[in-house]
Each structure stands twice: as C-alpha cells, then as structure tokens.
Amino acid sequence: MDDRRVLSGIVHAIKNGGRWAVCYLSSAARGLRAEEDALQPLRALGRALRVGDVFAALAGEEGVPDRLFVDSSCIKVHRCAGGGVQRRSRWTGALAQGIGTTKGGRNTKLHALCDERGRPLVLMLTPGNVHDAKVAMPLIDALPPTQELVTEKGYDSKALRDWLEARGTQPVIPPRKGRLIQYNYDRTAYKHRNVVERMFCRLKDFRRVATRYDRNATTFMATVTIAALVSYWLS
Structure with missing residues (x-):
C-alpha cells in the first residue's frame, strides 16, 4: 500500500479516535484486518524511532530559544489500554508502560518543554502519579541550557533552582505560599506561561491523545509525536 495513504489513515485515526478497525484503510488485497494494517505501521514507526528522529530534527533546527516553558498534563487511560496493568513484571507492567493509579483512576502524565511559540521541543511520558x-x-x-525557564509553583524546589542556576539558566518559578524563603521571579515573563497550557490543549484536540487507548508506551508516544508534528511542524 502507498506510504502516504497509510500515514493519512494513521493521522485520521489519531485525530478522530475510536478503534483502529474503523479506520478507512482497506487491506483486502493483503487479507488483513484494517486494525492490523493501521496499527502495525504505527508500532513500526515508534519502535524504529523514525517519528522521533523527524521530531528531533525539526524541533532542533532553530537551536535552543532564550526562554523555555515546562509543564505536564494528565491523560485519562481508557479501559481498553488496561491490559498491561495485569502484568506485574518489572519491564512489562503498568508502570513500565507509563500507567499509574490516581484518585481519578488510571492516568498517564505527558511532560513537555516548549518555546515561546508553543512548539514542543521535548516530550516525556510517566505514570500519572x-x-x-x-x-x-x-x-x-x-x-x-537556555537563559530562562518558566514554569508553575509545582516545580518549586530548591534542588531544581540550584541545578538551573548552575547551568546558567534563570528560573522563573513562583514560590509556594508556605515557603519560609520567598524567592523573587520575573512576573512579566511568568505572564506568558499559558503558552504551554495552550500547547497541551492543541495536542488534545487529537482524541487519541486526549484519551489513551494504546497499551504500549512506545505506540502511545508515537501517537503524541505524530500529533505534535502535524499540529506544529508540518502545518
């Protein structure tokens, strides 16, 4: 099958959600189900790190900006992605696949580092807890290292502040109210922190990013990376 048609089908399924079996790819010639035909290329892209290579090349093309923003967003794990929860081994268990249990149920947390234009430069998955x-x-x-790093008070840690300053980066992090030492920060720069929130909102316009349906962390990371490429780097 033509590679462009396969990629178009993958993007269509990521954007609209639902099962891979309802994807409009036709595989009658191969004798395979549409679900297998669509999911196998996505797994292959993720495992071969081809999607990650494209993302790294585009994200690093302009170098490191003077100001970066970091934050995270929780992603609800659908029940069909819970098969890995039954496995408790070190390498194939739920934690190894980035699935954790919180008060709201099973969640995955997506961490991101973006520039002032809201373009994600680094993406990372962890369990939601x-x-x-x-x-x-x-x-x-x-x-x-960059000149400034802007983030919310959830990252207020002396160890993180000292580490950033040792790298030559000015931390723009508001201190928690209970702190004995109230650190000063650039309030003007902090007003632009919502750029990272808007980035997550745009990524979650893709239904398979807003809700995790994939059991395997590599497959889900490929899903998030493709959504980021389509939204910011290839549009």
Whole structure:
C-alpha cells in the first residue's frame, strides 16, 4: 500500500479516535484486518524511532530559544489500554508502560518543554502519579541550557533552582505560599506561561491523545509525536 495513504489513515485515526478497525484503510488485497494494517505501521514507526528522529530534527533546527516553558498534563487511560496493568513484571507492567493509579483512576502524565511559540521541543511520558519535580531535571537536560525557564509553583524546589542556576539558566518559578524563603521571579515573563497550557490543549484536540487507548508506551508516544508534528511542524 502507498506510504502516504497509510500515514493519512494513521493521522485520521489519531485525530478522530475510536478503534483502529474503523479506520478507512482497506487491506483486502493483503487479507488483513484494517486494525492490523493501521496499527502495525504505527508500532513500526515508534519502535524504529523514525517519528522521533523527524521530531528531533525539526524541533532542533532553530537551536535552543532564550526562554523555555515546562509543564505536564494528565491523560485519562481508557479501559481498553488496561491490559498491561495485569502484568506485574518489572519491564512489562503498568508502570513500565507509563500507567499509574490516581484518585481519578488510571492516568498517564505527558511532560513537555516548549518555546515561546508553543512548539514542543521535548516530550516525556510517566505514570500519572509521578510528581512533576521528579522528572523536571532529565526533561530539561535533554536540551542545552537556555537563559530562562518558566514554569508553575509545582516545580518549586530548591534542588531544581540550584541545578538551573548552575547551568546558567534563570528560573522563573513562583514560590509556594508556605515557603519560609520567598524567592523573587520575573512576573512579566511568568505572564506568558499559558503558552504551554495552550500547547497541551492543541495536542488534545487529537482524541487519541486526549484519551489513551494504546497499551504500549512506545505506540502511545508515537501517537503524541505524530500529533505534535502535524499540529506544529508540518502545518
């Protein structure tokens, strides 16, 4: 089948949600179901990191901007993606697939680092019950140091502040009210923090990103990456 038609079918399914079996790809010539025909290329793209390579090349084309924004967003895990929860081994269990249990049920958390135009530069998946500050350093360390990093008070950590300053990055993080030491921050720069919130809203316009239907973390990460490419880098 033509590669463009397969990719168009994948984007169509990611945008509109639902089962892969209802995808408009036809595979009568191969004797395969539409679900198999659509899902296998998506898994192949994710496992071969081809989608990730395209995303990294486009995101890194203009270098590191002077100001970056970091935040996370919870994604509800559909019951059909819960098959991995029954496996408790270290490598194939729910935690290994980025699925955690919270008060609202099973969730996946999508962490993102974006520029002032709302374009995602780094994406990371964790279980929904992982605190944002625990993965902030490896997320930020994926890019060279920038001049300013803007984020919300959920990332208010002395260790993170000291680490950013050691990298030459000015943290724009409002302190929590209960802090004994109230750190100063650039309030003007912080007013633009909603750019990362709008980025998540745009990604969640894709129904298979707003709700996780994929059991495998690699497949779901490929889904998120394709949505980011279509929304920001290929439009």
